[in-house]
Amino acid sequence: MDYDILINTAPIDKLINETKLCLPLNIVHNKVFIVGVGLELPMTEFCETITWLYFPDPAVPFYRISFHSRYGEVTPDNTKYWSVMCECAREADDPITEEEIRNQAVEGLILKSIITREKIVSLYSKTLNYGYPIPTIERDNEIARAHAVLEPLDIYSRGRFGGWKYEASNQDHCFIQGKELADRLFLDIPEKLYKTGLPEKRG
Ligand SMILES: Cc1cc2nc3c(=O)[nH]c(=O)nc-3n(C[C@H](O)[C@H](O)[C@H](O)COP(=O)(O)OP(=O)(O)OC[C@H]3O[C@@H](n4cnc5c(N)ncnc54)[C@H](O)[C@@H]3O)c2cc1C
Structure with a gap:
């Protein structure tokens, strides 16, 4: 061309x-798995005032979660549903699968009392092979x-x-x-x- x-x-x-x-x-770069969870309202009470949270904690796979439903009308019906997005970073050659990370992220959200299992209505995940360019x-x-x-x-x-x-x-x-x-x-x-x-x- x-x-x-x-x-x-x-x-x-x-x-x-x-x-x-x-x-x-x-x-050097890493990869990031994105895990999205759709939930029935009401939101967990303490999440109602938060837009995102960081987790420097090896007990959970995500370093950050964001409540996209608090940013505007980005859930299919925000009179019924709310959502959480988890970002999970791993080394570029980490063999963990997207499915394993998705399960770990859900368990982590429950462990941290962000969500309860019975309110989950949808799950989404995506692997970003280029997550962060590492200095x-x-x-x-x-x-x-x-x-x-x-x-x-x-x-x-x-x-x-x-x-x-x-x-x-x-x-x-x-x-x-x-x-x-x-x-x-x-x-x-x-x-x-x-x-x-x-x-x-x-x-
Ligand atoms: C995990 C993660 C966390 C982030 N956190 C933050 C944050 O906290 N704060 C913040 O401000 N931003 C954050 N960002 C957003 C990021 O900084 C923005 O996406 C940034 O604006 C990237 O701009 P860009 O133009 O470089 O890349 P992009 O917007 O991704 O544009 C790159 C373009 O290149 C094209 N391209 C790539 N490869 C090829 C190819 N081989 N051939 C042709 N085209 C190609 C793509 O299709 C795309 O259109 C985050 C992003 C990620 C992935």
């Missing part, structure tokens, strides 16, 4: 593996090594896994990364948020 400027938002390790523009990158000591050098071969070809890799810098890739950061890259390419304004590790080349 011909291009003038190519902006990549796919994981940068995949881009390098598929284009073979340099040796594979030594960078490591080697990361900045490895990412710079990739940008050093990509940018001379006018390929710019940005975003959560495109840029692989967790500390600068929340939703708000990703919007800023996109805007600042466009400003750099078209208006010659240097990027402030995302650092490639290369001397800056203007638009």
Whole structure:
């Protein structure tokens, strides 16, 4: 495919593996299992004032749960139902199955008195093979090594896994990364948020 400027938002390790523009990158990510539980109202009372909770607790598989039904009308009928979303992180090569995690998440929600089993009306799960880009000591050098071969070809890799810098890739950061890259390419304004590790080349 011909291009003038190519902006990549796919994981940068995949881009390098598929284009073979340099040796594979030594960078680390994990995977995340999403487990959604639909429940009959009423909500567990103490959840009524909470939008999300963190669990630094190995007794449960999730590190965070969110009550999406409290964010607006995102359950099929919010006069009858409410919902909980669990995020469960594992190393990328962890052999645990989605079904095992789904069962563990339900048991964890019951253990923490978030839900009761008899109120469950639906279960949903999804595996995100790319969950979090994990910062490591080697990361900045490895990412710079990739940008050093990509940018001379006018390929710019940005975003959560495109840029692989967790500390600068929340939703708000990703919007800023996109805007600042466009400003750099078209208006010659240097990027402030995302650092490639290369001397800056203007638009
Ligand atoms: C587990 C998890 C937790 C999160 N927690 C938070 C949080 O607490 N706060 C927060 O603000 N945000 C959070 N996020 C959201 C995340 O930060 C946003 O999704 C972020 O905006 C990502 O933007 P992006 O443009 O890089 O990626 P995306 O919006 O995912 O865009 C990438 C695009 O690239 C495309 N793509 C990927 N691979 C290929 C390919 N091979 N070929 C062609 N196209 C491809 C995809 O289809 C997609 O359109 C979380 C995300 C995850 C997965």
